[in-house]
Amino acid sequence: MNPSPSARAGRTFFIADLHLTDERPAATGRFFRFLQDEVAGADALYILGDLFEAWIGDDHDERVAGDTAERLAALTKAGTRVYFMHGNRDFLLAERYAARARMALLPDPTRIDLYGVPTLLMHGDTLCTDDTAYQNFRHRARHPLTRALLHRLPRAWRQRLAREARAGSEAAKVRKAAEIMDVNVDEVVRVLREQQARRLIHGHTHRPAQHVHHVDGRACERWVMPDWYTRWGYVVCDATGCTLRMDAL
Template sequence: MPALFISDLHLDAERPAITDLFGRFLADEARGADALYILGDLFEAWVGDDDPSDVGAFVADRLATLTRAGTPVFFLRGNRDFLVGDRFARRARMHILPDPAVVLLEGTPTLLMHGDLLCTDDVKYQAFRAQTRDPHWQAQFLAQPLAARLAFAQQARAASKAHQGGLQQQGLMEAITDVAPATVDATLARFGIGKLIHGHTHRPAVHDEPNGTRIVLGDWYEQGSVLRVDRDGAQLSSLAA
């Protein structure tokens, strides 16, 4: 059975059809898979493991059911859900991986990333990322009341949309928010690995890079996107909502 890779589901109460699609995927294809890897942005926003949302409870229950059925689940934090912690991981019975992480797929070392670390031309975002990944910042943020954290998440989403809108007006959206080729090359060379799988950019494709192969996962805004890896190779396809 193949190993399955997904990312950028951005699950949110405002898009119940995609949450339902994810639930069906877990109950159907994911059962019996060698493993399920979720490479970040499972949620549209995550402000701490005390988040009482129905979507979070649904995901934890369905992932735990999947692992009890025999499919291990591995999660790599994204730019929207970087605060997913051990408490939620235990509820969902999933393993949190570092970003980047190296795994063996059919005997081949493969580098896994969310993908935002590769978008180094987006200087403003990289500065925000560095701030919010700081353990001191996270401790202070998580100490705030839930209502304050939820308000911050809404403000951050609005700021992100404004930032992207400004890039679109300048005609820079495609270039700035995609990966930087030099950073991809340097990352593959640094790890000495010729295969990279990531999400984040919402541009599903298979790229032949100077130092190897880069597979980009698609998002789940209008449909699902799944990468299947087995002894016959890798297949990237979509799932109808």
């Protein structure tokens, strides 16, 4: 039996790396059931990047984009706040689509008070400082001039560039050592100290787990969310703490 909306109040959900696309309807169906069965009635839903497999601009024409906006807007109208932080696949998502989905855009990183715990939210890619090739690419791609140029290109050109970027990303992963694509622990400690946070929640690495880092003598939690390729999952928090939950699609 699913919990009633009143039972879900006082809970906040976190997801990342769903990589939704019309080509993967199982993940889309699982996401919509998750919104209805798990999130409805909760305090908030935080989407920490890569909601979509690719995002060429707010004129993105995949059916999943429209259906997702409709579901998220309904969730917000029913009283659950929805927040979105850009990932490396959907950093071109802008105010027009956010307004359509009735979700608030967040900078990366964002620090919140989560039931009394200072909690840092990130997509997670900036923590992977050992992957210098990716960090250089990220810096160029996120530059305001690059983004402005991309927004001005015809949609067909942007679609082609997105396909080429996806193919290049997959090829690059094969050539890299696995540990290079994971977070740098020193960087994790640095941002926790800098942001004065006791908890960090992020995605990007597709390595779901709970970690503990010691920062200036204090134990700090780090929660890593799963992707939604063959499994699906999320982090849910309340006043007693956080839990990582996963299941098969």
